[in-house]
Amino acid sequence: xxxxxxxxxxxxxxxxxxxxxxxxxxxxxxxxxxxxxxxxxxxxxxxxxxxxxxxxxxxxxxxxxxxxxxxxxxxxxxxxxxxxxxxxxxxxxxx
Amino acid sequence: xxxxxxxxxxxxxxxxxxxxxxxxxxxxxxxxxxxxxxxxxxxxxxxxxxxxxxxxxxxxxxxxxxxxxxxxxxxxxxxxxxxxxxxxxxxxxxxxxxxxxxxxxxxxxxxxxxxxxxxxxxxxxxxxxxxxxxxxxxxxxxxxxxxxxxxxxxxxxxxxxxxxxxxxxxxxxxxxxxxxxxxxxxxxxxxxxxxxxxxxxxxxxxxxxxxxxxxxxxxxxxxxxxxxxxxxxxxxxxxxxxxxxxxxxxxxxxxxxxxxxxxxxxxxxxxxxxxxxxxxxxxxxxxxxxxxxxxxxxxxxxxxxxxxxxxxxxxxxxxxxxxxxxxxxxxxxxxxxxxxxxxxxxxxxxxxxxxxxxxxxxxxxxxxxxxxxxxxxxxxxxxxxxxxxxxxxxxxxxxxxxxxxxxxxxxxxxxxxxxxxxxxxxxxxxxxxxxxxxxxxxxxxxxxxxxxxxxxxxxxxxxxxxxxxxxxxxxxxxxxxxxxxxxxxxxxxxxxxxxxxxxxxxxxxxxxxxxxxxxxxxxxxxxxxxxxxxxxxxxxxxxxxxxxxxxxxxxxxxxxxxxxxxxxxxxxxxxxxxxxxxxxxxxxxxxxxxxxxxxxxxx
Numbered sequence: 001x002x003x004x005x006x007x008x009x010x011x012x013x014x015x016x017x018x019x020x021x022x023x024x025x026x027x028x029x030x031x032x033x034x035x036x037x038x039x040x041x042x043x044x045x046x047x048x049x050x051x052x053x054x055x056x057x058x059x060x061x062x063x064x065x066x067x068x069x070x071x072x073x074x075x076x077x078x079x080x081x082x083x084x085x086x087x088x089x090x091x092x093x094x095x
Numbered sequence: 096x097x098x099x100x101x102x103x104x105x106x107x108x109x110x111x112x113x114x115x116x117x118x119x120x121x122x123x124x125x126x127x128x129x130x131x132x133x134x135x136x137x138x139x140x141x142x143x144x145x146x147x148x149x150x151x152x153x154x155x156x157x158x159x160x161x162x163x164x165x166x167x168x169x170x171x172x173x174x175x176x177x178x179x180x181x182x183x184x185x186x187x188x189x190x191x192x193x194x195x196x197x198x199x200x201x202x203x204x205x206x207x208x209x210x211x212x213x214x215x216x217x218x219x220x221x222x223x224x225x226x227x228x229x230x231x232x233x234x235x236x237x238x239x240x241x242x243x244x245x246x247x248x249x250x251x252x253x254x255x256x257x258x259x260x261x262x263x264x265x266x267x268x269x270x271x272x273x274x275x276x277x278x279x280x281x282x283x284x285x286x287x288x289x290x291x292x293x294x295x296x297x298x299x300x301x302x303x304x305x306x307x308x309x310x311x312x313x314x315x316x317x318x319x320x321x322x323x324x325x326x327x328x329x330x331x332x333x334x335x336x337x338x339x340x341x342x343x344x345x346x347x348x349x350x351x352x353x354x355x356x357x358x359x360x361x362x363x364x365x366x367x368x369x370x371x372x373x374x375x376x377x378x379x380x381x382x383x384x385x386x387x388x389x390x391x392x393x394x395x396x397x398x399x400x401x402x403x404x405x406x407x408x409x410x411x412x413x414x415x416x417x418x419x420x421x422x423x424x425x426x427x428x429x430x431x432x433x434x435x436x437x438x439x440x441x442x443x444x445x446x447x448x449x450x451x452x453x454x455x456x457x458x459x460x461x462x463x464x465x466x467x468x469x470x471x472x473x474x475x476x477x478x479x480x481x482x483x484x485x486x487x488x489x490x491x492x493x494x495x496x497x498x499x500x501x502x503x504x505x506x507x508x509x510x511x512x513x514x515x516x517x518x519x520x521x522x523x524x525x526x527x528x529x530x531x532x533x534x535x536x537x538x539x540x541x542x543x544x545x546x547x548x549x550x551x552x553x554x555x556x557x558x559x560x561x562x563x564x565x566x567x568x569x570x571x572x573x574x575x576x577x578x579x580x581x582x583x584x585x586x587x588x589x590x591x592x593x594x595x596x597x598x599x600x601x602x603x604x605x606x607x608x609x610x611x612x613x614x615x616x617x618x619x620x621x622x623x624x625x626x627x628x629x630x631x632x633x634x635x636x637x638x639x640x641x642x643x644x645x646x647x648x649x650x651x652x653x654x655x656x657x658x659x660x661x662x663x664x665x666x667x668x669x670x671x672x673x674x675x676x677x678x679x680x681x682x683x684x685x686x687x688x689x690x691x692x693x694x695x696x697x698x
Contacts, residue, residue, distance in 0.1 A: 006222070033257030034218070034222065034255065034256060034257050044509065044581050044582075045581045047556075048556055048579060049556065050556075051556070061218060063219055063222075066554075066555060067554070071584050071586075071663070071664075073586075074583075079657075082583060082658055083657050083658045085658075086658035086659055087658075090659075
């Protein structure tokens with residue numbers, strides 16, 4: 001996903017740290033008069049609940065938007081998890 | 096048809112609690128009322144007034160409302176200004192809708208809470224407005240509230256929003272003692288009495304204890320304003336004060352250029368300062384002809400270099416920006432950029448490529464709707480009974496098609512499954528979703544073929560959250576919501592060569608087909624999601640069966656072998672095969688290549 005995160009200057013560190021935890025790749029940082037704009041790529045599967053976390057980190061001032069950018073191969077452990085999950089659901093359906 | 100310079104298309108945006116609704120209500124009450132009084136010269140009782148107020152409170156929900164303003168002093172009594180007030184959605188999570196609302200606006204009023212100051216939501220809205228370069232004036236509201244501080248809010252606007260507020264009025268008194276405002280330009284004090292009626296004000300001299308402040312801020316105001324005009328600046332430096340007219344011209348110029356934002360204050364709830372604000376809308380916000388023309392785009396969103404210049408003489412270009420359902424049927428709110436729209440005419444919807452007949456055109460006014468025979472460039476009107484028009488569609492002249500907004504929306508990335516709790520809700524769900532899909536082009540609904548579940552697809556978690564909330568609250572539809580799902584894709588990583596034989600010759604018409612093929616990954620940056628090629632020579636697999644083979648493969652790619660997600664980024668090459676003189680048929684090859692789908696699993 002292509003992310004465009006806006007954060008007040010005081011919270012940039014937290015936002016970037018959090019982005020790294022979400023397997024995000026920071027592409028660009030832009031200083032605007034009202035804060036910092038961080039552009040990044042991150043997998044959607046790790047972005048669930050992001051708005052809540054972002055608001056917590058920035059005292060409600062942060063904002064972000066994301067849109068689809070491209071597909072990328074996911075790490076093996078994630079892939080295995082997804083496949084196992086689907087298999088489990090299918091088994092349940094077939095019962 | 097009226098003069099376009101008498102139009103003001105404005106929006107009001109603010110933090111949820113800043114008093115956006117109250118201000119909009121007051122503007123409508125004031126304009127509607129004065130419009131009426133201008134005709135009837137009849138006062139209305141306070142209770143009556145409040146009841147209508149409540150009624151108008153509901154009307155405001157309806158996206159765009161038209162009203163007329165002939166000035167606090169009736170100074171424009173003969174040529175009242177027409178305001179089209181648009182309610183910008185407070186919730187910025189509807190990115191598409193906020194952007195679109197800002198697009199159809201020419202100017203805005205940013206309302207700030209006098210005690211809360213610049214709140215997160217006002218900050219976000221402000222940023223959106225900056226991106227769309229919408230000229231704004233600022234209204235610092237709620238100065239009657241405990242803890243209100245006009246000067247503090249102005250400071251916050253400077254520091255948090257990095258905007259340049261241009262103080263135009265000063266409050267007289269604060270909190271409970273707030274009685275009115277001083278207009279810096281004219282050095283007149285507007286003082287309202289205790290009745291709370293908006294018309295009960297007197298124009299007085301500046302209170303003695305405020306003279307110093309007024310002079311100080313007035314000097315600042317003039318200094319900032321004359322920066323817009325070098326000649327006036329020189330004159331001012333020579334000690335000559337520019338005339339009121341020249342100053343207003345400068346302020347108008349600077350406001351439209353977004354150099355500064357004229358700042359007003361008052362209390363909408365107590366009816367103080369709203370007239371001054373309305374005069375400012377007329378004086379400083381741009382008319383439809385003064386904003387940069389809307390660029391036209393081709394259907395993919397690339398600018399064509401043409402612009403929809405606001406003039407009634409051009410070919411018709413109009414943008415549908417909001418669909419609303421009420422007791423009379425669907426209303427399509429439309430901003431006309433150029434040309435004329437008349438009742439009974441036929442227009443082209445560039446998105447569907449179909450023509451639509453314009454049935455009724457109505458103008459939403461404070462109390463009711465007024466039927467119109469036609470509308471022209473600069474107008475915001477509602478069209479009744481358009482069936483196939485959705486938010487964001489462009490309506491235009493059949494002979495001169497154009498698109499105002501790209502119709503390419505990003506693919507949805509998140510999906511959740513919803514199921515109605517019982518049968519009664521199932522019906523409601525169907526109709527509700529139909530309506531919602533019409534309103535938001537980024538919201539897609541599908542039915543899962545395997546499970547029969549209704550799948551909602553959207554741009555983000557929050558987007559879907561809100562959709563589910565609308566389902567529950569607006570449409571009263573109780574649903575069970577599944578966990579969000581990521582739209583994963585599968586692909587293959589290794590080239591393989593394989594062969595498959597489909598044989599069914601045990602009675603009835605037989606099926607036979609054999610193919611040898613290669614499956615290989617496409618380069619990562621490839622445009623195509625799936626490619627098919629046939630290299631068969633010598634007629635082992637006759638040419639007429641190739642499309643069947645391709646169809647079989649492309650059917651099988653929709654459900655990958657790993658976890659059932661669609662596959663992409665691979666290429667199939669048919670190299671050889673075999674057929675049976677009698678039993679081979681297109682369908683046999685199709686089934687056969689569909690059956691091969693187990694093969695990619697090996698890679």
